[in-house]
Amino acid sequence: MVAREKASLRRLQFSSVLCSQLPRTSANSPPMLPHSMRTGLTSWNYRTRRQLRIVAQEIYQQARVSPERNFVFLHVPKAGGTSIRHFFRDIFLERSIFPEDRLSNFPLWEDVSSEGPKAYLGHLGWAFARSARAETATVLRDPIERLLSVYVYASKAMLRQPLIGMDSSQMSLIQFLESTQVGIRQNIDNAQTWQLCHCYHWEQREKLAETSDQTIFRAASENLEKIDWLGVSENLSEFCKRLSMSKIQTEKNAPRRNVSSGRLSYSGLSDREKKAMHKCTEMDVALYEKARHRLACGPR
Numbered sequence: 315m316v317a318r319e320k321a322s323l324r325r326l327q328f329s330s331v332l333c334s335q336l337p338r339t340s341a342n343s344p345p346m347l348p349h350s351m352r353t354g355l356t357s358w359n360y361r362t363r364r365q366l367r368i369v370a371q372e373i374y375q376q377a378r379v380s381p382e383r384n385f386v387f388l389h390v391p392k393a394g395g396t397s398i399r400h401f402f403r404d405i406f407l408e409r410s411i412f413p414e415d416r417l418s419n420f421p422l423w424e425d426v427s428s429e430g431p432k433a434y435l436g437h438l439g440w441a442f443a444r445s446a447r448a449e450t451a452t453v454l455r456d457p458i459e460r461l462l463s464v465y466v467y468a469s470k471a472m473l474r475q476p477l478i479g480m481d482s483s484q485m486s487l488i489q490f491l492e493s494t495q496v497g498i499r500q501n502i503d504n505a506q507t508w509q510l511c512h513c514y515h516w517e518q519r520e521k522l523a524e525t526s527d528q529t530i531f532r533a534a535s536e537n538l539e540k541i542d543w544l545g546v547s548e549n550l551s552e553f554c555k556r557l558s559m560s561k562i563q564t565e566k567n568a569p570r571r572n573v574s575s576g577r578l579s580y581s582g583l584s585d586r587e588k589k590a591m592h593k594c595t596e597m598d599v600a601l602y603e604k605a606r607h608r609l610a611c612g613p614r
Contacts, residue, residue, distance in 0.1 A: 379561055380410040384448035385433040388440070390506050392463040393455035394547035394568075399435045401554055401568035405561050406433045420515040439513025440537045451543035453553060454506055454605045457598035460547075461591055462578045464501050465490050487578070491590035507597040510534040510541075531597045535604055544605060 387402060389395035403411065410433055416426055417436030423445035426434075434446065443450045455463075468482045468490070482490060482498065490498060500508075500516040508514040511534040512522060522530065538544070545553025551567055558566040580588070592599075 378405060378407045380407050381431045381433050381449065383431045384446040385431070386438055386443040386446055386448040386450050387433070387435045388443065388450065388452035388509055389435065389437050390452060390454060390460075390509055391437060391501060392460050392467060393506070394453050394550050394570075397550060397568040397570055398453055398554075401566060402433060402435055404566055405558060411435065420513060420518065437514075439509050439511075439515070439518065441512045441518070449542050450540070451557065452510070452541055453545040453547055453550065454602055455547040457506065457595035457602055458580055458591055460506075461502055461595060462580065466577060468498070468501075487583070488587050488590060491587065491594060502594045504595060504597040507531060507534045507601050510537045510601065527597060531600065534597070534601055538601065538604055539608070544608060546602075546605060546609065
């Protein structure tokens with residue numbers, strides 16, 4: 315080995331050892347040299363700094379994993395799912411996460427299936443997860459609180475289109491709850507139950523138009539028991555702790571994201587508004603109680 319190669323090897327070994335001692339700019343960022351050291355480095359040892367950064371990135375990536383089989387996160391809208399999707403990006407390697415923009419239009423499994431296990435993170439239903447033969451995760455939310463959040467979120471001029479596909483900024487709460495618009499109804503009519511039964515999207519619901527509510531709820535309840543990783547938005551930290559310890563043997567949390575401002579209080583609603591909300595969430599309330607009961611019995 316020539317002297318130049320030996321010197322490069324020593325620099326790389328030094329980089330590997332030093333990298334483990336370096337601070338991070340944030341909990342989820344790769345290690346970096348202290349500012350005082352970075353400013354003191356000259357162009358002469360630029361290659362050493364570059365090698366150090368490469369090693370740091372490799373170590374950072376080693377903290378993530380690829381799913382052993384297909385993994386599907388059933389993201390219930392306005393139930394903490396955006397926070398959880400960011401959490402999963404710290405669990406799974408980037409190359410193992412299926413492009414999320416290709417999941418935005420409620421695709422069928424056969425339309426997006428790919429070679430090798432992938433993590434699918436989106437507003438997907440049980441029908442997708444079943445076809446993918448996937449490990450599953452979902453987070454449910456108190457249906458009344460979720461419904462109020464959907465209304466507030468949809469009322470924001472800059473945010474309404476992705477969720478319900480129409481302008482609802484001028485609607486009162488009772489107008490929103492009693493609307494016949496498809497984009498609204500699919501998000502407020504027992505959406506969590508439909509998502510665990512099949513899919514909450516209206517076109518997918520049409521396939522089960524002749525099916526009774528009792529049958530829909532029974533299917534959703536049975537599928538709830540099959541979910542591998544179940545959580546509720548009121549206790550996201552516990553959900554993240556259990557899952558991250560299982561996948562990467564390190565505790566990680568999900569900072570709150572996409573939180574709706576200007577929340578409404580249920581206690582301040584009129585009787586008519588309360589009655590309309592309960593009509594929209596009757597099955598979701600029962601399903602949510604089943605989820606809480608399962609979690610109270612301890613993780614599986």
